[in-house]
Amino acid sequence: MAASRTPAGSVTIQDVAREAGVSRAAVSKVIRNAYGVSPAMRERVNAAIKKLGYRPSVSARGMRGATYTLGIELPEFANSFFTRLIAGATTAVADSPYQLVIAPADQTHQEGYRAIQALVDRQVDGVIAVSPMVESAWLEEIAASTPVVMLGRHDASDRYDTVVNDDAAGARLAMRHLLELGHRDIAHLTSIPEKAVIDPGVPQVIRLETYRAAMEEAGLGSRMRVVGVGVGEAAAHRAALAMLGDPEPPTAVFASHDEPALGVLRAVADAGLTTGDVSVVGYDDIEIAGHPGISLTTVNQDGERLGALAARLLLERIAGRTEPRHEVIEPELVVRSSTRPPRPSATSARLRALGDR
Amino acid sequence: MAASRTPAGSVTIQDVAREAGVSRAAVSKVIRNAYGVSPAMRERVNAAIKKLGYRPSVSARGMRGATYTLGIELPEFANSFFTRLIAGATTAVADSPYQLVIAPADQTHQEGYRAIQALVDRQVDGVIAVSPMVESAWLEEIAASTPVVMLGRHDASDRYDTVVNDDAAGARLAMRHLLELGHRDIAHLTSIPEKAVIDPGVPQVIRLETYRAAMEEAGLGSRMRVVGVGVGEAAAHRAALAMLGDPEPPTAVFASHDEPALGVLRAVADAGLTTGDVSVVGYDDIEIAGHPGISLTTVNQDGERLGALAARLLLERIAGRTEPRHEVIEPELVVRSSTRPPRPSATSARLRALGDR
DNA sequence: CACAACTTGTAGACCGATCTACAAGAGGAG
DNA sequence: CTCCTCTTGTAGATCGGTCTACAAGTTGTG
Numbered sequence: 001m002a003a004s005r006t007p008a009g010s011v012t013i014q015d016v017a018r019e020a021g022v023s024r025a026a027v028s029k030v031i032r033n034a035y036g037v038s039p040a041m042r043e044r045v046n047a048a049i050k051k052l053g054y055r056p057s058v059s060a061r062g063m064r065g066a067t068y069t070l071g072i073e074l075p076e077f078a079n080s081f082f083t084r085l086i087a088g089a090t091t092a093v094a095d096s097p098y099q100l101v102i103a104p105a106d107q108t109h110q111e112g113y114r115a116i117q118a119l120v121d122r123q124v125d126g127v128i129a130v131s132p133m134v135e136s137a138w139l140e141e142i143a144a145s146t147p148v149v150m151l152g153r154h155d156a157s158d159r160y161d162t163v164v165n166d167d168a169a170g171a172r173l174a175m176r177h178l179l180e181l182g183h184r185d186i187a188h189l190t191s192i193p194e195k196a197v198i199d200p201g202v203p204q205v206i207r208l209e210t211y212r213a214a215m216e217e218a219g220l221g222s223r224m225r226v227v228g229v230g231v232g233e234a235a236a237h238r239a240a241l242a243m244l245g246d247p248e249p250p251t252a253v254f255a256s257h258d259e260p261a262l263g264v265l266r267a268v269a270d271a272g273l274t275t276g277d278v279s280v281v282g283y284d285d286i287e288i289a290g291h292p293g294i295s296l297t298t299v300n301q302d303g304e305r306l307g308a309l310a311a312r313l314l315l316e317r318i319a320g321r322t323e324p325r326h327e328v329i330e331p332e333l334v335v336r337s338s339t340r341p342p343r344p345s346a347t348s349a350r351l352r353a354l355g356d357r
Numbered sequence: 358m359a360a361s362r363t364p365a366g367s368v369t370i371q372d373v374a375r376e377a378g379v380s381r382a383a384v385s386k387v388i389r390n391a392y393g394v395s396p397a398m399r400e401r402v403n404a405a406i407k408k409l410g411y412r413p414s415v416s417a418r419g420m421r422g423a424t425y426t427l428g429i430e431l432p433e434f435a436n437s438f439f440t441r442l443i444a445g446a447t448t449a450v451a452d453s454p455y456q457l458v459i460a461p462a463d464q465t466h467q468e469g470y471r472a473i474q475a476l477v478d479r480q481v482d483g484v485i486a487v488s489p490m491v492e493s494a495w496l497e498e499i500a501a502s503t504p505v506v507m508l509g510r511h512d513a514s515d516r517y518d519t520v521v522n523d524d525a526a527g528a529r530l531a532m533r534h535l536l537e538l539g540h541r542d543i544a545h546l547t548s549i550p551e552k553a554v555i556d557p558g559v560p561q562v563i564r565l566e567t568y569r570a571a572m573e574e575a576g577l578g579s580r581m582r583v584v585g586v587g588v589g590e591a592a593a594h595r596a597a598l599a600m601l602g603d604p605e606p607p608t609a610v611f612a613s614h615d616e617p618a619l620g621v622l623r624a625v626a627d628a629g630l631t632t633g634d635v636s637v638v639g640y641d642d643i644e645i646a647g648h649p650g651i652s653l654t655t656v657n658q659d660g661e662r663l664g665a666l667a668a669r670l671l672l673e674r675i676a677g678r679t680e681p682r683h684e685v686i687e688p689e690l691v692v693r694s695s696t697r698p699p700r701p702s703a704t705s706a707r708l709r710a711l712g713d714r
Numbered sequence: 715c716a717c718a719a720c721t722t723g724t725a726g727a728c729c730g731a732t733c734t735a736c737a738a739g740a741g742g743a744g
Numbered sequence: 745c746t747c748c749t750c751t752t753g754t755a756g757a758t759c760g761g762t763c764t765a766c767a768a769g770t771t772g773t774g
Contacts, residue, residue, distance in 0.1 A: 010502065012730055023754050028732060036752055058479045059419030060730035063759040067416070069479065077443055078644065083434035090461050099475045102459040104447050118456045122415045122426065122479075145367065233644070262648060269649035287435065287590070291619060292626040293650035369760055380724050385762060393722055417760035420729040 011052045020048035031056060032065075062123040070314060071119030072102045073129040075112060076231065079259050081284040081303050082130065085151065088307025089128065096315060098125070105131060107231050113138070120146050126314040128307075132202040147317035149310045154201040158324045161313045165301035167203045170331035171210035171254075174281045174299055177333055178252045179218055181341045183279060186215065187225040187243060187250035189236060189260055194228040204256045207283065211254060225250060229260060236263030237270075244271045244278065251278060251342040258282035258289050258298055265294065265338065279339040290336070297339040300332045368409045377405035388413060389422075419480040427671060428476030429459045430486040432469060433588065436616050438641040438660050439487065442508065445664025446485065453672060455482070462488060464588050470495070477503050483671040485664075489559040504674035506667045511558040515681045518670045522658035524560045527688035528567035528611075531638045531656055534690055535609045536575055538698045540636060543572065544582040544600060544607035546593060546617055551585040561613045564640065568611060582607060586617060593620030594627075601628045601635065608635060608699040615639035615646050615655055622651065622695065636696040647693070654696040657689045 017024045022041060029037050030045040048054075058067050072089060076082050086102065093100055101124065105115035112131030119127050126147040129139075140159040142148055148160035156162060178186050188211040192204050199205070208226065215224045227243060229235040236255065240263060243249060255261035261282030268278050282289060285300035309327055316325075374381045379398060386394050387402040405411075415424050429446060433439050443459065450457055458481065462472035469488030476484050483504040486496075497516040499505055505517035513519060535543050545568040549561050556562070565583065572581045584600060586592040593612065597620060600606060612618035618639030625635050639646060642657035666684055673682075 014730080024731080025733080025754060025756095026752090029753085032732080034733090038752060041753080055474070055478055057420075057730055059416045059424070060759090061732075062416030063414075063420070063730080063761090064732040065759095067479075077434070077440035078437065080435065080437065083440065086434055086461055090463065099479075100461055101475075101479075102461065104443055104457055104459065106447065117412070118458075121412055122424075122456075122458075262645070266649055288619070288645050288651075291651070292623055293652075294645075294648070295650075371760080381761080382724060382726090382763080383722090386723085389762080391763090395722060398723080414760055417729090418762075420731090420760080421762040422729095 011054045013054070013056070015052055016045065016048045016054045019052055020044045066125050067123045068097050068099060069122070069124045070098050070100050070311070071116075071122070071124035071127045072100060073105055073112065073115045073119060073127065073131060074102055075105045075107060075131050077104065078232070079257065079284070080286040080288070081258070081301070084286075084303025085130065085307035085310070088304035088309075089311040090307075091304075092308040092311035093315070098315070100311075109133060116142065126318050128310045128314055132204075133198070136199075147314055149314045149317070151306060151310055152203050154203075154206060155199070156324070156326045161310075161317065161324055162326045163306055163310045163313065163329070164203070164327070165306065165329045165331045167206040167331075168210050170283060170299040170301065170333075171207040172214060173331065173333040174254050174283065175211060175214035177297070177335065177339065178254065178279060178281060179214070181252075181279065181339060183252040183342050184218075184220055185223055185225075185248070185250040185342075186211075186220070186252045186254060187227065188254050188256070189227050189229060189239060189243075189264060190256040191231055191260060192228045192256075193230045207256050231259075233259050233263040233266070236260030237267050238263075240264040240267035241270065244268070244273070249278070252281070252339070253278060254281045256283055258284040258286045258296060261296055261298065261338075262288075262294070265296065275338045276340050276343065279342070281339055285334055289334075295336040295338055297336045298334055300334050302329060305329060368411045370411070370413070372409055373402065373405045373411045376409060377401045423482050423675075424480045425454050425456060426479070426481045427455050427457050427668070428473075428479070428481035428484045429457060430462055430469065430472045430476060430484065430488060431459055432462045432464060432488050434461065435589070436614065436641070437643040437645070438615070438658075441643075441660025442487065442664035442667070445661035445666075446668040447664075448661075449665040449668035450672070455672070457668075466490060473499065483675050485667045485671055489556070489561075493556075504671055506671045506674070508663060508667055509560050511560075511563060512556070513681070513683045518667075518674065518682045518684075520663055520667045520670065520684045520686070521560070522663065522686045522688045524563040524688075525567045527640060527656040527658065527690075528564040529571060530688065530690040531611050531640065532568060532571035534654070534692065534696065535611065535636060535638060536571070538609075538636065538696060540609040540699050541575075541577055542580055542582075542605070542607040542699075543568075543577070543609045543611060544584065545611050545613070546584050546586060546596060546600075546621060547613040548588055548617060549585045549613075550587045564613050588616075590616050590620040590623075593617030594624050595620075597621040597624035598627065601625070601630070606635070609638070609696070610635060611638045613640055615641040615643045615653060618653055618655065618695075619645075619651070622653065632695045633697050633700065636699070638696055642691055646691075652693040652695055654693045655691055657691050659686060662686060 013024050013027050017027045027045050030042050074082050103115040103119050105111040112134045116129050128149045130151045132152055136155055140157055143159040150160055150162045152164050153162050154164055190204050190208050215221055227239050229239045253264050255264055261280050264280050282296050282298035285298045288294055289296040289298050370381050370384050373384045384402050387399050431439050460472040460476050462468040469491045473486050485506045487508045489509055493512055497514055500516040507517055507519045509521050510519050511521055547561050547565050572578055584596050586596040610621050612621055618637050621637050639653050639655035642655045645651055646653040646655050
């Protein structure tokens, strides 16, 4: 009952060959721009292709040659930073014969593996992956047969390429900004779940370590406060509300990403406070951060540039490059109105009152 | 020099057959859960599969059978409504053997065709598409060989399924809300570009027509004001700024999507006004709309539900259903603080002054 | 005990491309 | 004119699965 998968309309290379009066091999040569084709034959074949509306089967191609498909594994779509990557990659491959295909991976731990494997199973010619959580050894195994570019990984393997922004530098910018404004009670809200075991080299970990180092350097080691929430705005909102209810709440929060930073902003508003009371810094510079209603100070890592660069590296690998490349992009601090100098006395009094009730 | 595409590690069905001491056909049966397999053989084969780490090649499978791949064509990632669809579809196929794969299509006109075609070329078992712009006739041709579910299309074909929200009802909710607040000068900002020729049946068109009808019904036909901007927040921002500079600016703006509504909000802030001066209503209820800094009144069309429903319909089609199904989801108005009663005298005076300078 | 019906596994064609090896013909050199 | 090289096109193996047809064995029935 199910419709036939190859209906009458489906035209194969054989049909084109018959129409043009040549062999299958000849048609194959023409569509691949291979050597050994006379202009006359090329023309006849192209005419036949056009006339019949022929489209090569990617599956059949994949069995021997290339699929002209690049796979991107993405762990999250809610965070618009990730979607910027796609925009960058899309434009980078726009006038290549390659088609981009995205495999969504849920936040859960195993999903990164599943999605990348699914792409490899589908014979993509190369993979760009954004899961910082998968093991390096496993990736190297994949990379042995399929070119791989990893985004946001600081562990430099010589089997795959990496593109990262300098998370240490970015986090330093954020912390210096808060310290220069005069903040001393600076909390860090990280997307690393409490008590999770995680590779070092993951952006969040580097941002966390940089926070710690900056606090120590400033002689504020005793005032460090790190809250590990998972992924998502909602979790950050809850954690921030709890934090603001503390007897001694922080005067500034540095969040590991913009998304949780939005949650903090929401919590600040919910608590009847403003960013004059509690400064907030994010990381990513997602689109909405610049909106006047949000106006979040954050660290910009140019997502489109990262995505485009990753795509270019992947194309180079496919073209034959084997020496690894590891690109680092410099982040920039974007100061908006979510960060202000602290109001020491008034604020702490007011917040203490809030904590008491 | 390029790495071999099928390295030493690549294990085929033949290897598994040898390891288990059975035929290729037997292994094939086991992995497809086909009839005619004894428990003993199943066990041996599964053990061999596990031992060798065998993964079936999707390309090879695609040549005869299924690829267990569902394709989603998406025109936009910046708009988080679209990404919600993915979340819904992902959960809907989570415990099916199918893998979701997304093909990005740029905003430009031809891109929808290109992306859908790319998916079909890759032998996906079914397609969910969100491009309202592609021609129905072309889609029906595609649908003849590959099951298709269209999102956000009101033209009910009997060759493919559709899932839409009731755009007319949603737009009516928005308009009624503004009218009940007392607004009379209501402008409509639509993502339809000026002077574009577009299928009726496209959500934006239906929202536009509903706006017109509501204005006429309320006796405000002469006060209709429609501005066609393209896609994107920035374009809406520019258009809104121009509109607010008018001698007689509107007291409320109904935008065809949340994204341009954000642009209007930004323009309102830039002009030194608030939503007390100019009310704004969007459509989609994207995540950020609920944030206190934005607090946009909008029409919620449950993206996740739409996506999940589309995926379910697609799975049904793949399973053999041939009668078309056309699902309509009822939207809901979400009132937040971006809509307030108009301030007739003060506002117009102030705005007029603004227009004069 | 003969024959039917069912179960279990295999052989081999097939899907639609790519790609190697080679044949036929054209042009050039000596 | 012969031999060599280069160009142009073809035949046919090959990729890794699926699936049909069938053989062999097992169980049931009258």
